[in-house]
Amino acid sequence: MEFAKAEVKAILEKYGLRKTNCRLDVLQLLLSKKHALAHADIEEALGDRYDRVTLYRTLYTFEEKGLLHGINDSSGAAKYALCHESCDEHQHQDNHIHFSCTTCGQTYCINEVQIPKIQLPKGYKAASLQFTAQGICKNCSAASI
Ligand SMILES: [Zn+2]
Ligand SMILES: [Zn+2]
Ligand SMILES: [Zn+2]
Numbered sequence: 001m002e003f004a005k006a007e008v009k010a011i012l013e014k015y016g017l018r019k020t021n022c023r024l025d026v027l028q029l030l031l032s033k034k035h036a037l038a039h040a041d042i043e044e045a046l047g048d049r050y051d052r053v054t055l056y057r058t059l060y061t062f063e064e065k066g067l068l069h070g071i072n073d074s075s076g077a078a079k080y081a082l083c084h085e086s087c088d089e090h091q092h093q094d095n096h097i098h099f100s101c102t103t104c105g106q107t108y109c110i111n112e113v114q115i116p117k118i119q120l121p122k123g124y125k126a127a128s129l130q131f132t133a134q135g136i137c138k139n140c141s142a143a144s145i
Contacts, residue, residue, distance in 0.1 A: 008027050008031065026055070030081070036079035037079060039059065040077065066089050067082065067083060071109075073107045096110055098110065098131065101136060115131040
């Protein structure tokens with residue numbers, strides 16, 4: 001799915017971000033994918049248009065502003081996905097589970113499913129909670145029929 005540049009610009013505006021080319025390209029890329037992207041995926045997709053540091057900064061800024069969230073699946077590299085809930089620069093509220101497909105290797109946000117509430121022992125305060133299910137994703141199970 002191609003997102004119009006105007007739409008991408010409007011999102012940056014909404015989040016109070018300056019419209020640099022790198023931000024526009026990264027956001028457009030993330031909007032066009034249904035799955036989360038690792039830094040290396042983004043680097044590969046954008047070619048050598050931006051250096052590593054610029055990309056890191058862009059992802060960092062997006063995460064800070066509540067535009068995307070990092071996911072730790074079992075691949076070892078952090079992946080990034082757009083936030084669909086009411087995240088902002090003060091707080092992320094991505095309480096959904098993630099699904100990591102062992103066939104295609106992609107990680108998806110399952111926005112419909114909330115992370116179950118857990119009861120921690122006294123003295124423990126969780127700052128964040130990650131819940132990643134592993135198995136075969138919708139696309140891969142459809143392809144195997
Ligand atoms: Zn978020
Ligand atoms: Zn899959
Ligand atoms: Zn997610």
